[in-house]
Amino acid sequence: MTDSYRKAREIIDKSGSFVLTTHVAPDGDAIGSVMAFGKYLMAKGKKVEIINHSPTPFNLKFLDPENLIRVFQDDPGHCSQLIMNCDAVAVLDTNEYHRTRSMETVIRESPALKICIDHHTGIKEEMFDAVVSETECAATCEILYDFICSDNDSYITKEIASALYVGIMTDTGSFRHPRTDSRVFRICAELLDKGADPVFLYDEICNRVSKEMMQLQAAFLSGLEFHQNGTIVLGTVLQSDFRKYGLSIDHIEGFTSLLMSIEGIKVGVMFVELRDNIKLSFRSKGNIPANEMAIHFGGGGHFNAGGANVNGANVDELKPKVLDAVIKYMNKV
Ligand SMILES: [Mn+2]
Numbered sequence: 001m002t003d004s005y006r007k008a009r010e011i012i013d014k015s016g017s018f019v020l021t022t023h024v025a026p027d028g029d030a031i032g033s034v035m036a037f038g039k040y041l042m043a044k045g046k047k048v049e050i051i052n053h054s055p056t057p058f059n060l061k062f063l064d065p066e067n068l069i070r071v072f073q074d075d076p077g078h079c080s081q082l083i084m085n086c087d088a089v090a091v092l093d094t095n096e097y098h099r100t101r102s103m104e105t106v107i108r109e110s111p112a113l114k115i116c117i118d119h120h121t122g123i124k125e126e127m128f129d130a131v132v133s134e135t136e137c138a139a140t141c142e143i144l145y146d147f148i149c150s151d152n153d154s155y156i157t158k159e160i161a162s163a164l165y166v167g168i169m170t171d172t173g174s175f176r177h178p179r180t181d182s183r184v185f186r187i188c189a190e191l192l193d194k195g196a197d198p199v200f201l202y203d204e205i206c207n208r209v210s211k212e213m214m215q216l217q218a219a220f221l222s223g224l225e226f227h228q229n230g231t232i233v234l235g236t237v238l239q240s241d242f243r244k245y246g247l248s249i250d251h252i253e254g255f256t257s258l259l260m261s262i263e264g265i266k267v268g269v270m271f272v273e274l275r276d277n278i279k280l281s282f283r284s285k286g287n288i289p290a291n292e293m294a295i296h297f298g299g300g301g302h303f304n305a306g307g308a309n310v311n312g313a314n315v316d317e318l319k320p321k322v323l324d325a326v327i328k329y330m331n332k333v
Contacts, residue, residue, distance in 0.1 A: 004130070004131055004132045004133070005132060005147060005150055007129070007130040007131075008115050008117070008130040008131075008132050008147070009151075010130070011088050011113050011115055011129060011130050012041070012044070012046075012088070012115075014087075015046070015086075015087035015088040015113065016046060016047060016087055017046065017047040017048075017049075017085075017086040017087050017088075018038075018041055018046055018047065018048045018049070018086055018087065018088050018089070018090060019048075019049045019050075019051055019082055019083050019086045019088075019089045019090070019112070020034045020037055020038050020041075020048060020049070020050045020051075020089075020090045020092060021034070021050070021051055021052055021053075021089070021090070021091055021092070021100050021103060021107070022034050022052055022091070022092045022093045022094060022100075023053075023093060023094035023099040023100065024053050024054050024099055024100070024101045025054050025249060026052060026054055026056065026057065026060070026093075027057075027093075027170055027171070027253070028060060028166045028167055028169065028170025028171065028205060029093050029139045029140050029141055029166075029167035029168075029170055029171040030052075030092070030093045030094075030140075030167075031056055031057075031060040031063055031064070031069075031163075031166070031167075032063065032139075032140075032141045032163040032164060032165075032166040032167030032168075032170070033092040033093045033117070033140045033141055033144060033163075033167055034050045034052070034069065034092055035050075035063050035064060035068075035069075035159075035160075035163040036141060036144055036148070036160045036163035036164045036167070037090060037092060037117070037144055037148075038050050038068065039157070039159055039160050039163070040144075040148050040151075040155050040160060043155055043157075044155075047086075048068075049070065049082045049086065050068050050069045050070065051069075051070045051071075051072050051079050051082065051083065051103065052069055052070070052071060052072065052100075052103075053071070053072055053073070053100055053101040053102050053103055054071070054101075055071050056069055057250045057253075058208070058250060059204065059205050059206075059208045059253075060166070060205065062204050063162070063163050063166060072102045072103050073102055076102070079103075079106075080106045083103065083106045083107055083110045083112070084106065084109070084110050084111070084112075086110070086112050087112055087113065088112050088113040088114070088115060089107055089110060089112045089113070089114050089115070090114075090115040090116075090117065091107070091114065091115070091116045091117075091118070091128070092116075092117050092118065092140055092144075093117075093118055093119075093120075093140040093167075094118060094120060095116050095118045095120055095122065095123040095124070095127075095128075095131075095133065096122075097127065113129040113130070114127070114128045114129050114130075115128060115129065115130045115131075115132075116128040116130070116131050116132070116133065117132045117133075117140060117143055117144060117147065118132075118133055118140055118143075119133070119134055119135055119136075119137040119138070119139060119140050119142070119143060120135065120300070120301070120302065121135050121291070121300070121301075121302065122300055132147060136179070137179070138168060138171055138172050138177070138179035138180060138181070138184050139167045139168045139170075139171035139172065140167060140171075141163070141164040141165075141166070141167025141168050141171070142164075142167075142168055142183075142184065142187055144164060144167075145164050145168075145187050145190070145191070146187075148160070153190075156190075156191070156194045157194070157195070158194060158195030158196070160194075161191040161192075161194035161195050161196040162191075162195070162196045162197070162201060164187075164191055164196070165188060165191045165192075165196035165198065165201055166201055166205060168184060168187065168188060168191075169188075169198075169201065169202065169205070170205065172184060173257055174202065174206070177304075177305075178304060206254075210251075212245040212246060212247055212251075213245070213247060213251050215245055216237070216241060216242075216244075216245045216247055216251065216252070217255070217258075219241060219244075220235055220236070220237055220241070220252075220255055220258075221235075221258065223235070223236055224259070225319075227323060227327075228327065228330070229264075230262075230264045230265070231264060231265060231266040231267065231330070232265070232266065232267045232268075232269070232323070232326055232327070232330075233259050233262060233265050233267075233268050233269075234268075234269050234270075234271065234319060234322070234323070235255060235256075235258075235259050235268070235269070235270050235271070236270075236271045236272075236273075236315060237252055237255070237270070237271070237272045237273065238273045238315065239273045239274070239275065249272060249274065249279070252270075252272065255270060256268060256270050256281050256283050256305075257283075259283060260283050260285070265285070266284065266285050266286070266288055266330065267282070267283070267284045267285075267288060267290070267293075267326050267330060268282075268283040268284075269281065269282055269283075269293075269322055269326060271315050271318065271319065271322075273315055274309075276311070277309045277310055277311045277312075277313075278309070278310045278313055278314075278315060278318055279307065279308075279309050280294070280297055280299065280307060280308045280309070280310060280318075280322065281305075281306075281307045282294050282301070282305070282306045282307065282308075282326075283304065283305055284303075284304050284305075285304065287333050288304075288329065288330055288333055289303055289329055289333070290302075290303065290304050290305055290306045291303055291304075291305075291306040292306075292329050293306060293322075293325055293326055293329050294306025294307055294308045295308075296308075296325050296329075297310055297322070297325070298310065
């Protein structure tokens, strides 16, 4: 067992009650992680609460049929008590407390031991009592698979296998993003043997496009802007688009992949206008650092995929600044 596993294991062994959480705007890896790890801890006889800042996206709700996941803002008082009084808080699929948004202050103030299990870069180990950080992993669910198996692989029930499979499938973009390696397929093969159904799980998550979602996508595609001989593409979704189709940020999953599917594109940037800020998503190919572009705007991420939130800007003003930065980082390589 590695040292990082041992520390996390020690905390698990000596703790009776846990609060699990993940990042704002949770994706399949985030929800898969809290559900899989939660069910594992429950099977070990632990008391587990899962509390997130954001509601679970509609297409991931099936992973939580018992409605175990609480939304912090639904009952901040009670949720704060749970966080303050538990033995350990586990932060999954992010290594930054501020990505838990409304929960950040109370998590920091809680005397509970803090565990972080994550695959993003930039972790500050001193912020946690135990860290399992494997940045070469395609998904936090991939780390969790190893971690649970290092205890006993009989903990991987069909339910846990399905949650882990969802995390790996979604974070690899259905097995096509760079960190899709043979290990990912070996783990997924094990998960199928444990009962995960790849046809059912893909169908639940990906084949859920409503008419309005398709129309928003059409509007998004018709507004794409190309620069630098078609190597850069910028895509935009405004609040007015969301309103027009009655949709939200939950419904634009996959738009960045569309940008990167265009022949010749090296960098794709999404501008999503939220109520109080603009969410930027950077995607790049090869040795162009999307994360540095994201860091430039106060965010972070993986080498080929980064994001940032910019406050107090409007999209039209922000675009030329982003384009300048993208060209600068493209020319540096
Ligand atoms: Mn992830």
